[in-house]
Amino acid sequence: MxxxxxxxxxxxxxxxxxxxxxxxxxxxxxxxxxxxxxxxxxxxxxxxxxxxxNLTAIGATSGLVTGGLWGALVGLLFLNPLAGFAIGGALGAGAGALSGSLSDxxxxxxxxxxxxxxxxxxxxxxxxxxxxxxxxxxxxxxxxxxxxxxxxxxxxxxxxxxxxxxxxxxxxxxxxxx
Structure with missing residues (x-):
């Protein structure tokens, strides 16, 4: 304890x-x-x-990585993994920062x-x-x-x-x- x-x-x-x-x-x-x-x-x-x-920074970092990977995978389906990585990374970082700021x-x-x-x-x-x-x-x-x-x-x-x-x-x- x-x-x-x-x-x-x-x-x-x-x-x-x-x-x-x-x-x-x-x-x-x-x-x-x-x-x-x-x-x-x-x-x-x-x-x-x-x-x-700093949970906001931690959330943004992990969201960037996770979102970027998922975005790259989805981007492979549409033959543009770099755009998928960029879009997924940006969305993931935003979502991670938001969830980090709301966490205690x-x-x-x-x-x-x-x-x-x-x-x-x-x-x-x-x-x-x-x-x-x-x-x-x-x-x-x-x-x-x-x-x-x-x-x-x-x-x-x-x-x-x-x-x-x-x-x-x-x-x-x-x-x-x-």
Missing amino acids: SDLIVVGFSDTQTADRALTELVSLSKEYLVELEDSVIVTRNGEGKLHVKQSV YGIDDKFIKNLGETIPNNSSALFVLLRKYQPERVLEELQKAGFEGKVLRTSLSPEQEKKLQEALSHHVQAQPAA
């Missing part, structure tokens, strides 16, 4: 940096991200949502928008859906990175949520030089 974690940050860049850190932790097999979204609110209060999975994967878009509306101006929030993770190691790495944030929502147990909030509330103090 996946766990949802939403962390708010007091500026617009920290959510990006935190996601970059999680992606590097995934390369070390400490965390497996299912979905991630960054929401930022600029000084004028406008929300910007950055999805990690991972974190619910309404939930993202509703919670995103609550963050203050000039701030950001990171929404992550984690499949698997090693809590102690991930918390240690986040604490080392020095991210200051506030847990907004989570599906973690109260104990795990408390540990996460503590990791996001305290910077690791640098050791004085000897």
Whole structure:
């Protein structure tokens, strides 16, 4: 089962940096991200949502390939496979993009928008859906990175949520030089 974690940050860049850190932790097999979204609110209060999975682009790409192949096959029947490929590819890309934009994967878009509306101006929030993770190691790495944030929502147990909030509330103090 996946766990949802939403962390708010007091500026617009920290959510990006935190996601970059999680992606590097995934390369070390400490965390497996299912979905991630960054929401930022600029000084004028406008929300910007950055999805990690662009379903519209994926749908358009797969539709182009599938439509192009079917179009080429139909075009062979009429002795013009290039025109069939072009027409089929265009129709397939359009249909794929439309179906991709209507699909929802991972974190619910309404939930993202509703919670995103609550963050203050000039701030950001990171929404992550984690499949698997090693809590102690991930918390240690986040604490080392020095991210200051506030847990907004989570599906973690109260104990795990408390540990996460503590990791996001305290910077690791640098050791004085000897």
